[in-house]
Amino acid sequence: MSARELHLNVNLLGGLGAHPGAWRHPGADALSFAGVDRYVEFARIAERGLLDAVFLADSPGLVQDVSVQPPYNGIEPPLILTAIARETERIGLIGTASTTYNEPYNVARRFMALDLISHGRAAWNAVTTYNSSSARNFGGVEPTREQRYxxxxxxxxxxxxxxxxxxxDAVVDDTAAGRFADPEKVRPVKHEGEIFSVHGALTLPPSEQGHPVILQAGGGEEGRELAARVADAVFCADVDPESAKAAAADLRSRMPRHGRDPGSVRILPGLETTIAGTEREAIERRDRLNDLADRKAVLQGLGMKLRVDPALLELDRPVPAGLLPPPRPGAHRAVALARGGLTVRDILRRVGLGHLTVVGTPERVADVIQSWFESGAADGFNVMPDVLADGLPAFVDHVVPIxxxxxxxxxxxRGTTLREHYGLPVPR
Structure with missing residues (x-):
């Protein structure tokens, strides 16, 4: 093994996959978002591959156009992860919950319960939600970025x-003496802040890993500062290794100011995969999925990455150079591909939801993972198979062995808890 350890989660988006055409792919179940069975099935496959964790995204509002695509955020993540916990033994369980549209006590109790049920395998992905569909469910006023953070x-x-x-050691459990816990070691938090007033103690004791791992998925100055202060792992969307290394260095440089070891955070970009036996077969698979996805939605997504009006994009023509924004650091990979003269169709073969995308053989996927890992651009990845039904087994059975x-x-x-998988100490 390398001195550093590679970490791999799998993102179980809607129980379907990362590609917007996944729900129409053979073997997919368009109603998987409204149940737990497919999630449990995929978690077992991921555990077979010894992956660190399964990851569930979420937003407390209907963010998809359901006329052309199922939601990815049906049942709340802790409920799905509880079902997975009862059917697995080792794999970590990462669930997203918004700090914008929840209360701290509810989130603390919900995720500590999951951590106890799973014997120390839970993690909370803390996000500051920003979308109008969620805001409409909570008073209709969208907070500013500064307010959210x-x-x-x-x-x-x-x-x-x-x-x-x-x-x-708060729990004594002395049945003979009739003494359950030491009251001196169960302390109300007595928090009086700008926004929250919380005075009680939690209803639950610590788990085998102390408490859930914290992930953070926000970008920008505010997101990096929050991650530097509290995150054990970061889910990011870098698509270029050099910009990823710069972002990782920036994050780690902030941590000592908060009394933290820069080596105590795991940086895990998203990695969308389309895997087949040959490069040509992988491209053909990607083309079929692109054809299954709603054309308007796909072009709108690409238009956002390119900062170009999607109505001006034609599948089999290059993006007119005059429409592209000037070169700038951190621009999406799609911009570089467009500047290279590729057609819109070719660009769509190579980019996905906004994350690093690899379309190719298992060896090609392994090469990209190895290159990013060994260069220090990432500690691992949140793997996002195009279609979970066959894309996840392809990753577990063909990429992982390589x-x-x-x-x-x-x-x-290495152990039974998520902290042990990530090589993190039990918090004091």
Whole structure:
């Protein structure tokens, strides 16, 4: 094994996959977002591959156009992850919950319960939600970015205080003496802040890993500062290794100011995969999925990445050079592809939801993972198969063995908790 350890999560978007055409692919179940069975099935496959965790995104509003695509955010993540916890043994369980449209006590209790049910495998992906569909469900007023992060920072502080309101040895469990817990070691948080007033202790003691791991998925100055302060892992969307290395260095440079070791965070970009036996077969698979997706939605997504009016994009023509924005650091990979003269169709073969996208053989996928990992651009990836039904088994059965042969990925779990998978200490 490498001195560093490669970490791999799988993003179970809607129980379908990352590609917007996944729901129409053979073997997919368009109603999987409204049940737990497919999620459990995919979690078992991921555990077979010894992946670190399954990951569930979420937003408290209907953000998809359901006339052309099922939602990815049906049942709340902790409920799905509880079902997975009962049917698996080792794999980590990462769920998203918004700091904008929740209360700290509810999130703290919900995720600590999941952590206890799973014996220390839970993680909370803390996000500051920004979309109008969610805002309409909570009063209709969209907060500013500054308001979202001010609330988000205090929200996380309250959750952490609640998780730490029981000392690890608070439970005495002395049935003979009739003494269950030491009241001196169960402390109300007594939080009076700008936004929240929370005075009680949590209803639950610590888990085997202390408390859930914290992930953070926001970008920009505010997101990096929040991650530097509290995150154990970061889910990011870098698509270029050099910009990814710069972002990772920036994040880690902030951590000592918060009394944290820069080596104590795991940086995990999203990685969309389309895998087949040959490059040509992978491209053909991607083309079929693009044809199954709603054309208008696909072009709108590409238009946003290019900062070009989607009505001006034609599939089999290059993007007119005069429409493209001037070169700038951190621009989406689609812009570079467009500047290279590729047709819109060819660009769509190579880019996905906004994350790094690899279309090719298992060896090609393993090469990209290895290159990013060994260069320090990433500690691993949140893998996003185009279609979970066959794309996840392809990754587990064909990419993971290559990574193992190269000495990059584990041959067994190091322990039973998510902190052990990530090589993180139990919090004090």
């Amino acid at each position: 001010r609330r988000g920072n205090e929200f996380v502080d309250v959750v952490l205080a609640l998780w730490r309101s029981w000392d690890p 990574l193992r042969r190269r000495g990059l990925f584990r041959t067994d779990y």
